[in-house]
């Protein structure tokens with residue numbers, strides 16, 4: 001699943017192609033992707049220009065002339081920017097026909113992604129974005145500490161809760177715990193304010209590094225996908241050997257998600 005850095009890379013890449021292009025028409029092949037009434041969605045977006053693309057957590061926000069729509073890629077969602085005569089792929093579900101003869105296609109093998117209209121001025125205060133916690137970049141230690149210091153849930157679980165902190169998914173949650181030398185099973189309530197500040201700092205560092213690598217390895221046309229992720233050097237997630245102690249990486253499940261950590265280097269706090 002694309003996490004904050006991948007979505008940021010998609011955003012930056014898409015901006016190179018679709019900004020200032022007008023949406024002439026929209027072909028909705030698989031309507032369930034769109035959470036609104038399909039006709040309303042189409043009528044709201046056609047003849048509008050894509051003026052900007054924002055990102056909030058893992059959501060993209062396409063800002064048009066007088067409306068916006070949010071797009072969540074979920075597991076496998078991708079945007080492709082192609083010529084109109086390019087054969088339609090069976091996983092292309094929504095096709096935006098742009099006024100330069102190109103198409104922006106939403107492609108999703110799993111069909112879990114969703115697109116929804118929001119207001120242009122106030123989208124951060126509307127669902128689904130209003131339920132998100134701050135991104136690590138905007139999080140404050142006191143606020144995050146208040147939210148988690150009574151939670152007995154494992155810290156890894158808490159990192160995945162988008163209403164507490166937005167943008168982190170399974171891969172970067174594993175990497176953040178590894179970078180902190182923190183056992184992912186540590187109850188959130190065990191973290192002192194100092195550890196919470198460290199959690200924010202390490203999260204920012206890891207996400208920023210990933211954005212930087214995504215940004216440098218993804219170039220124009222391969223940019224359509226989200227292969228930036230695979231360029232990032234992961235230290236714990238899906239790894240077998242700890243790069244610090246050369247011991248084995250353990251795999252357990254937390255919140256049903258594959259959790260990789262080094263039992264030697266990652267300790268419970270307190």
Ligand SMILES: [Zn+2]
Pocket residue numbers: 242243244245246247262263264265266
């Ligand atoms: Zn180790």
